[in-house]
Amino acid sequence: MDNSRLEAYGDAKRFVHHVHVGDIVFFSHKWCGLIAAAKVKGEVKAPGSDTLYRDVDFLTPIPSRKDNIVSAMPFSEVSSKTGKSFFWARTIKVPYLTKSEALELVDELNNYLRRT
Template sequence: MKRFVEYVYPGDIVFFSHRWTGLVAAGRVKNGSIKSPDDATSYRDVEFIISVPKKGQAIRAMPFGKVCEITGKSFFWARTIKVPYLTKDEAENLAKELKTYLEIST
């Protein structure tokens, strides 16, 4: 969704999920402007701190229930932008927990 790119800023951590599975990766938004290669697309560059699974690779994911357990928050997962928002410390902690979870689930 093109309009949601305006909700994230350089330095923010963004999480990537796979439908019905959970969180699969995380990245930090890079400095730089919003890029719009066409009228339907806008994005910001991201440096992955937890890599996206490669095509053909088994998908490892942290279940959405575990995310709620770690953050103490409940999210409406069908939305692109999740509310309540996480603080910087909460996002950093979730990224750390995600990395650990994915490493031990291999």
């Protein structure tokens, strides 16, 4: 995240092709929840054979690991706010959100992160 990128490695790098310029993506931390949201702005880049990335503009504060504490909206709250159930273990989460649902979730995430 420090480089404002959506980045993937190894077998997961193919998922970088599943998002496109203008898409809203959400970053999560395992067992914690959503930690950030961003809008994809760049085409796919390959700095090496094992890595693909796209540049993004963050729509939420960029998380920091200050004191090893990361603020996160719990996955249960994400499901409650969207009315959808996601399989969190996958890199690409389904069901997909519409653009308006994604923008609403960005607002909810920003509000949540401001309170914590």
